[in-house]
Amino acid sequence: MKFNAIVIGFCLCVSAFCHATEKTVIRIGVQANGTLEWELAALQDYAQTAQADFKIESHLVANPEAGKIALQSGAVDMIVADWIWVSRVRNAETDFSFYPYSTTSGALVVPADSPIRSIKDLKGKRLGIAGGELDKNWLLLQALAQKEHMDLNASVEKVYAAPPLINEQIKQKRIDAALTYWHFAARLEASGYRQIIDGKGILTALGVQETLPNLGYVFKQSWADSHKQAVSNFFNASKQAKSGLCSSDAAWQKIIPLTQVSDVPTQNKLRQRYCEGHVEHWGDPEKLAASRIYNLLSHVSKQQLTGQSELLLPGVFWSAE
16 A cells, blocks of 8 residues: 655754754654644644654555554554554554544534434434444444433444445435534534534443543554654644644634635534544543443444453553653
8 A cells, every 4th residue: 555755844942942953753644634634734833832853754544444554564653543443453462552632523413403302312213324333433322322221223224334425315314313423523513413412422421521532643652662752742742733723713724725624614613623622631530431431342342343352451541751
């Protein structure tokens, strides 16, 4: 598989002047028009203030699976993926680790005039599901339905498809509700569709009070440990870039072309949902909650999603300390 490389190189100063030292190159697998591409573009605006000794080499990948292949083959050093996958591949004796990127998750969306007001109202309806039968939001929604004494898997007519097709299906009234990724849900919401519940709401209803990262940077632990300062500085710069996109209209305007959205309501909804994904807390309580969710997903998916390990493996979450 071929990966096209785009180099974003910049010097980040740790004092009043830049030292002519060799920068650590971080090769990142990036999906075109994804939120990671937004942050990497915004990073350039923070080049004079972020404390890092790195430069970024962005490799365009077609989809999440292509990114995982690139990481596993060594074509890139880092991608954005979820911690469930990290634990699964660590079980296969890899040393991949995860560092939080975003808490934004998918959502269940219906037309504005839909009679569907709760999960129970999905009974007998056609439900479009992005990501397939092992999608985390779908599995967690089933777990929540079970808590309400409902077998959702048997109660709805399931339509699995890619997110863009799910959006088209609900617009053409071929499905009654859509469980889809957050940015596609945001596009529907901006068009007047109504959110029933999102991934965070599902977890809260399942008794998880902590806000967990849905996605994060994924990389080899050994690689990160050997470039600890540069990797840590990159993560700090990424947080600054995200904060800038959420607090500065001027910064947001610069990356709007990357969203490939022309209407202002959709642009605003994308920004709102993106900014809601800011990781505010990441510590022992969140990691313990992640272990509980992992166990739940393992049970609901009959280990098809998580793999053979019944427990979240040590080392899944990377620490710079």
